[in-house]
Amino acid sequence: MLFAETKYLDYKFPEPQYLGAKFIHRGWIAQFIPESADTILDAFSGSQSIAYMLKQLGKKVITNDFLSFNNLIGKALIENPGYILNKQDLDILFSENSDPFRFNLMQELFSGLFFVPEDAAFADSFRSNVHRLENVYKQALALTIMCRSMTRKVTMGHFAHTQALVYAADPVRIKRNRSLIRPLKDLFMELLPEYNAAIFDNGKENISYNENVLDLLPRLEGIDLAYFDPPYCNSHADYQSFYHLLETYVEYWKDKQFVNGIKRYEPKRYSGFDKNSEALANLRLMFERANHIPTWLVSYNDRSYPDIDTMVDMIKVYRDVKIERKTYTTGRGGKGSVAGSSEILLVCMTK
Incomplete structure (x- = not known):
């Protein structure tokens, strides 16, 4: 979906050097964000490249990562008003x-x-x-x-x-x-x-959290869309x-x-979310606790655990799911992004 022209697109995110960063995919991901979504949660923010893109689009951004140094990037580049x-x-x-x-x-x-x-x-x-x-x-x-x-x-x-x-x-x-x-x-x-x-200041009260997403989700209100990019087990999680x-x-x-x-x-x-023995149960719990958020975008990779069919089956309990796919032609490193694998975006809409 095309967004209205915004002056914030003139700002440039400092290119990250971070395993699995979605920096190279941000334009692809942006096309699946409804223009009507005003407040957006980036639940596993990592390098903050997607949160920054959301800020550029004029959204109110709630960004979160359970590691402190990632949270500080959010404080510096997302929450920081100037x-x-x-x-x-x-x-x-x-x-x-x-x-x-x-x-x-x-x-x-x-x-x-x-x-x-x-x-x-x-x-x-x-x-x-x-x-x-x-x-x-x-x-x-x-x-x-x-x-x-x-x-x-x-x-x-x-x-x-x-x-x-x-x-x-x-x-x-x-x-x-x-x-x-x-x-x-x-x-x-x-x-x-x-x-x-x-x-830059996009005029919104953006917030950077430093919590486990399972603890944070039940406390959040007024979120229009959640973007989930959990660690990919079997791929540098x-x-x-x-x-x-x-x-x-x-x-x-x-x-x-x-x-x-x-x-x-x-x-x-x-x-x-970083061990096979725990990831499945916690992904299920995450989707359950995000049920009050109307729209979800879930990034994943087709060489990860659990597999895409299992992910879709978990989500179908709560949302209709459409699978979008972007194939890697060269290896980029991190999160299973090797040549021949695909970056997956699960577009999850209210039933």
Whole structure:
């Protein structure tokens, strides 16, 4: 469905480096959003690329992700009505570590693993000063850009491997991607203008939640459409392992165990959607708790568990379902998006 021309389409979402991000599909997904849908929930927001597209379309956006670093992207780019980072903010962020005895986590955990000592110390110092910024939106924006800078430093853009510094010492890989050896501060400064330019106010009171969707759904009222993009079991569903470092950084945990070669935190947060043994029951519960929302769009992949027929059977209890399909011609990485597989959008309308 075509939308009325809107000035917000001139803004540009900072391109993500995130497994399974729907950034490349946002135009395809947009055509199935009824123009009459004013308030829309993005229930598993991840990189926030779909939530941002909804904001551009002038919708009131309720975005949610159970991981804190994803929620901060929502605070920075979706809920934020117009606050950007200026020179005074940078002077604060780049000042000396305000509490070196407390803010040393990156140096203790990840120096020599993902970062050289200088970058780890810079990340700690930066984190120590974030709370000194004047409001939660500037704080969220600062952390969002720093997290994006960190993913630029590692091949594949995630932290589920131990080869970051090995790759950063490989001249062939460096030639392909000089970000591997660039200081975090330089990467932050390069990304800053792009993120500042992405901030806008669409005139709506958008909200970014940081909850398990099963807990959030019963409390939401006045939602016209829900977009669901749950983790695809069998296809990189364990986001906490891939992005553990970013979650550790924004939460700045001192009471977790850090296990295995990648120093992932333990215990992990309960998702309910990333294991085959739990996904089916929780998807059923999710659809039951979303029954008060008239229209659903459900993204999925035809190589995931449960299979599409099972998904459709679950949804048919509550909604009429139409299957839309987009075939991958090349592998994109993440969520089973390999050549020959299909991105599925289940368009679910009230019976």
